[in-house]
Amino acid sequence: MEESTHTPPFHKILIVGAGPSGLLLALLLAQHNIPTIVLEAWPWLDTRLRATQYGVPATRIFRRAGLLPDFRAASIPKFPAICWRRVADGEKLIEIDMSVVEDEEDRMTVLQLGEMIQIMYKHCMDPARGKGLIDVRFNHWVTGTGQDGERKKAWVDVEIGRQDEEKRLERIEADYVVGCDGASSAVRQSLFGKDWPGQTWDCRFVVQNVYYDGFEKHGWDGGNYCIDNNHWGLIARRGHGGLWRVTYGDPAVGLTDEEYLARRPWHFKAMLPGHPEPDEYRIEQTNLYNIHNRCVDSFKVGRIFLAADAAHVCNPMGGYGCMTACLDVGGLADCFIGYHDGKAGAEILDTYAQVRRDIFLKYVDARSINNLDRVRKTDPWTVLETDKFFGIIQDLNKDKATLREFLMKVSSIEYDFTQHYDNASKGSGTDSVAFPERGGLEVGIDI
Ligand SMILES: Cc1cc2nc3c(=O)[nH]c(=O)nc-3n(C[C@H](O)[C@H](O)[C@H](O)COP(=O)(O)OP(=O)(O)OC[C@H]3O[C@@H](n4cnc5c(N)ncnc54)[C@H](O)[C@@H]3O)c2cc1C
Structure with missing residues (x-):
């Protein structure tokens, strides 16, 4: 058998934030023997009430990460339908029958975020799954970042210690830093300042x-x-x-x-x-x-990356936030793995930054705004006739097989970065990347 002569171009990645995106990225990288350090500001995992439903594209990533059986076991067994109601008289205007996909492994996931990240953390700490490659450190509050292109290193400055303790300051270094530290990201602020484009x-x-x-x-x-x-x-x-x-x-x-x-x-x-x-x-x-609804100007500055809420946020109507977060880190993991294993050049990392930002701006931002406007701005007495998305649902509801196909389709917010594997390094990699037109709607939600 021929022995591999490939020397990995990097050894360790530092992830800021032990939320869903940080822990999922660490798990996906551990599966390919790439070690990570995950720094979490708080002494515990976040328990606030936020996400609860994650569309099919996110479920596919959960399955890949080996999380799905535990998520399903913790979830409610059946989620029969999603409907839109008029509040004035409680009337159900239109419904999507989710039972048509109840046998599909990759159907929508329903689970409170707090429970989900507990399961993710357990997997990270499990020697069989995390392989001892994931080092999660609580009470590590990142305050700044830096990098040295010549030494090929990036770092974070951290305040270490519980809130009631005197803090120890430390600089922690790795080959790359990924900011998965949420909407108020310290990593993003260290690169771009407090303001970021978009609206509140x-x-x-x-x-x-x-x-x-x-x-x-x-x-x-x-x-x-x-x-x-x-x-x-x-x-x-x-x-x-x-x-x-x-x-x-x-x-x-x-x-x-x-x-x-x-x-x-x-x-x-x-x-x-x-x-x-x-x-x-x-x-x-x-x-x-x-x-x-906001998006940063770039998801990558040298050796420092942004992913998930640290890179973009959207209102929660339609459940796009965490779903997109999972797609970001699923894609970023594939890019790191391809580069690490010699299947792609370093430019695949630029491709991540460009494609995932384009997808957010082209699809996620617009659709989440449509979802918000549908519930709060439309005339509830005429919306069933005037809303384009409802028209599409009405058509889909005519045939169960078509509805099932629609619910399980590859969405336009997904992107397979492994298509860039075996593409030898061709320069800076900042050229524009065309992404294929696939399923998905210009209005509506990816459910
Ligand atoms: C009300 C509400 C409902 C939602 N519902 C849905 C839904 O149903 N479906 C869906 O897909 N999305 C939903 N979302 C969005 C979803 O919750 C977020 O998109 C998701 O949590 C983003 O994950 P993240 O890992 O990027 O960030 P976070 O979940 O915010 O995690 C970031 C982590 O980084 C840590 N951190 C922050 N700063 C630092 C620092 N300086 N140093 C170290 N660590 C730090 C934080 O403590 C946290 O643990 C909802 C959001 C809200 C507000």
């Missing part, structure tokens, strides 16, 4: 886990997008034992958190079936967010 929406998102028997009594199940100019959002069954997630946008601007929460009974009464009073439901946890 004029509303506050109020997100809560809710127990209320009225959902079942009134025949609600699955995901329910609520259309109204004042009371819009998503109400969905999310966990075992009757756990539901209620997310709504409050159009009031500039209130304190307490003032927003004081308005919650008004929103709940309008949106929940049966119009309940506060003593009829139980709220378990609440988080409030400002929501943005």
Whole structure:
């Protein structure tokens, strides 16, 4: 047998942030024997209420990373449908029957983000899966980055220690740094400053886990997008034992958190079936967010990369944020692996930066804005006739096989970087990369 003479061009990658994107990237790289250090600012994994549903493109990455069986075991067994309702009279306007894909391994994943990252972390620490190649360090708050092209190294400056301790300062070096440190990314700010292109929406998102028997009594199940100019959002069954997630946008601007929460009974009464009073439901946890659609000018500066929310953010209507985050790191992992194993030149790393940014700007940004506008700006009494996306769903609903094919299609937000393998290095790699036209809609959601 011929012995490989290939010497890997790099040895270690430093990932900032132990959120879904950071942990998933570490797992995918460990599968190919590439060691990582993951630095997390907090002493624990994030438990705030954020993502709960991840479309087929993300599920395909979860399967690749070996996470899917554990995600399915933790998830609710069935997610029958996604529908859009008019809040004024509770009328279901249109529905997508998700049962047509219930036997598909890669169907949408439903799981609270907090549970998902716990499973990811367990896999990282598991000697069989993480192979001892993933070094996750909590209480490591990254404050800045730097790089030296000649030495082919990049680094981060870190404050180490718990919040109540005196901090130790350290510089940690690796071949590459990847900022997976979320929307307020210190890595991004160290490269581009505080401001980044895009917009902040004029509303506050109020997100809560809710127990209320009225959902079942009134025949609600699955995901329910609520259309109204004042009371819009998503109400969905999310966990075992009757756990539901209620997310709504409050159009009031500039209130304190307490003032927003004081308005919650008004929103709940309008949106929940049966119009309940506060003593009829139980709220378990609440988080409030400002929501943005933004994208950084470049996902790569020399040896420092940005991925997921650190590189781009979008409003959560339609579940694009984490799904796109997973596609970013799935793609970046393929680029690092191809370069590491000698199947691609260094320019594949530039290809990552360009393609994933183009996809965000061309598809994700626009579609997530359409999804937001559909629930909060349209006329709920005419939207079924006027909305192009609803027209497409109406057509798809005529034939189960067509609907199934649509739900499982390769989406335009996916991109296979292994198509650039065996492409010997051809210079700087900053030329534009054409990406194939595939499935996907100019309006709507990738569910
Ligand atoms: C209300 C809401 C609902 C959502 N619903 C969905 C959904 O259903 N589906 C979907 O796909 N997406 C959804 N999203 C978006 C999704 O939650 C995010 O896109 C996703 O969490 C991004 O993952 P990330 O790893 O990039 O960043 P994060 O999840 O923010 O993780 C970043 C990590 O980096 C750490 N960190 C930050 N700064 C530093 C530092 N300086 N040094 C070291 N570590 C640091 C943080 O503590 C954190 O652990 C939703 C978002 C919100 C707000």
